[in-house]
Amino acid sequence: xxxxxxxxxxxxxxxxxxxxxxxxxxxxxxxxxxxxxxxxxxxxxxxxxxxxxxxxxxxxxxxxxxxxxxxxxxxxxxxxxxxxxxxxxxxxxxxxxxxxxxxxxxxxxxxxxxxxxxxxxxxxxxxxxxxxxxxxxxxxxxxxx
Numbered sequence: 001x002x003x004x005x006x007x008x009x010x011x012x013x014x015x016x017x018x019x020x021x022x023x024x025x026x027x028x029x030x031x032x033x034x035x036x037x038x039x040x041x042x043x044x045x046x047x048x049x050x051x052x053x054x055x056x057x058x059x060x061x062x063x064x065x066x067x068x069x070x071x072x073x074x075x076x077x078x079x080x081x082x083x084x085x086x087x088x089x090x091x092x093x094x095x096x097x098x099x100x101x102x103x104x105x106x107x108x109x110x111x112x113x114x115x116x117x118x119x120x121x122x123x124x125x126x127x128x129x130x131x132x133x134x135x136x137x138x139x140x141x142x143x144x145x
Contacts, residue, residue, distance in 0.1 A: 002039070025075060025076075
């Protein structure tokens with residue numbers, strides 16, 4: 001195990017990182033080093049950005065996966081190696097938002113009772129304003145199809 005890896009494990013442990021986070025961060029740094037064939041402390045800002053671009057464009061990694069790699073590399077370069085944020089910026093990508101599925105009237109009319117129960121369950125559990133017992137109001141409100 002390299003000295004840098006040992007220091008990274010120690011620092012992540014001291015900061016209270018979860019074991020899975022530690023494993024993921026170490027894997028991201030190892031993959032960067034493997035990609036360039038040298039120690040991460042010898043890799044430039046331009047190369048790190050190039051690697052993240054490579055993950056997204058060539059390896060077709062998801063935005064979330066690229067953001068985890070970005071977070072791991074930011075931790076390594078900013079916290080561990082002390083490279084300033086101004087001189088060594090590692091970008092984080094925006095995660096695309098998915099639109100909810102919207103049903104047309106015919107699809108709602110054709111829904112069976114199980115589908116309606118699932119929708120009611122999702123509604124109750126995803127709406128922060130509903131309080132305990134408010135789901136009973138939905139039973140009164142539920143249209144009969």
